[in-house]
Amino acid sequence: MKNKNLLALTLLAAAFNSCTDHFPENPETPVVFKEVASIDLGETAASEISAYDPATxxxxxxxxxxxxxxDVLDLSAFPAITKLQSIDISKLGGVANSVAVSQGKLAIALEASNKQANGNLIVMNTATLTTIKQIAVGALPDMVTFSPDGKYIVTANExxxxxxxxxxxxxxxxxxxxxxxxxxxxxxxxxxxxxYNQLALGGFRVYGPGASFAQDIEPEYVAISSDSKKAFVTLQENNGIAELDLTTGTILKLHPLGSKDISKMANAMDASDKDNKIALAAWPVKSFYLPDAIAPFSSNGSDYLITANEGDAREYAAFDEQKRVSTLSLDATVFPDAVTLKKPENLGRLRVTSTRGDIDNDGDFDVLYGFGGRGFSIFNASTGQLVFDSASSLEEEVIKAGIYDDDRSDDKGVEPEGVTIGMIGNKPVGFIALERVDAVAIYDLSNPSxxxxxxxxxxxxxxxxVLYVAPDKSPNGKGLLVTSNEGDGTVKFYQI
Structure with a gap:
């Protein structure tokens, strides 16, 4: 009897050990994230960017x-959340655009009351909330971050x-x-x-009315290398990334990002909000990537950058670059089926830029350039080379999930805006915030290609x-994903 029991236990152990797909080696291996807590800050169009201080x-x-x-939220009893006294910065200038935390310091990017004037960076103690320093920076600081070693604070002044x-x-x-x-x-x-002429060949854009090259550049978001020596800054409306040397305080390069060829089925998109269906298709369009957020990560000893290719256009009272295809004159040789293309159920509703595409300057459009990559891209941080683009696959996953918003098909689709990286089970995992479908897409990036x-x-x-807090810094010892949701003023928390 004892031998039979021993045999049964041996067989059970062997079966258990063979089920590696059901029993991950690391309990933090991403199987599924679930919402574990939420707080409503009580106001619409609030809750934009968050930063976490593990010390407090x-x-x-x-x-x-x-x-x-x-707003200051106490997570010490997480998942219970207590809202503390907010930091009132209204007397210091305009509004806050971004926050970052490092080594007990909170950095707040604050635009001026006159948005075209120079803004300020406020540095505070995370425990006492007293001001350590106020530093003048450029106009409209839109994003702030610390270098990993805490030596530098970098602001993107749009x-x-x-x-x-x-x-x-x-x-x-x-x-x-x-x-x-x-x-x-x-x-x-x-x-x-x-x-500029060489940069423009690669898809870099400078086009604001009456603007010099320097005026037209609009830095959006900053990623800093793991060794704290380089910064990579998205120039969203310009369709490029700037590479900076932090140790010398110099701009090294501008990387133009080109465009995405929607005529290839791999890059298919739904171009109409009036076709009464969700259908990805190839169209004679090129789309500028125009990334918003950017984040660094490493895999197999190499450094990479991931971008959320949102696609913002310039839209002002005196200048709006957006035009619907139905309103444009299309070159008859390039677009022999122009009448059909311009129907609302085809390309007619799609927003494209009026600033580029008339190659021979004869008043009609030879190329149609849309806004945004409707996904994410991965670049080699050392060379700037594109390693991977999500093509249409991200929107395909959104469609499978049943949450695609067809009302946005004519205007940048799911609109990826935020991105961050979390190390889970020794693997880099990317979290891409999708503004127009109220969701985060999660990817294992251990093979960047x-x-x-x-x-x-x-x-x-x-x-x-979108923010990821590692288990060793999390209030409850488990990896924590945090989203700040601008539309409904909520902050939501997720764990595996």
């Missing part, structure tokens, strides 16, 4: 709906024009050296003006900020 177990969230402030385009400040990047009494160096892009789709996770309305 506090989450800091930008909230500008009623006044310029940063420098947007005013509504009538009579004032257009130069876009810039400010590098603050924390170890040198917060000494600041603000860099502009005028030195690259002579390279062939990411593996893991999950579509529903969020609050219009997720803008």
């Amino acid at each position: 177990a506090r989450l800091f969230t930008v909230n500008n709906e009623s006044a310029a402030k940063v 420098g947007e024009p005013n509504a009538d385009y009579t004032a257009d400040p130069e876009g810039s990047v400010s590098i603050i050296d924390v170890t040198d009494n917060y000494n600041v160096k603000t860099l502009t892009f005028g030195a690259f003006a002579g390279s 062939a990411p593996k789709f893991l999950q579509i996770l529903k969020t609050g309305d219009a997720p803008e900020g």
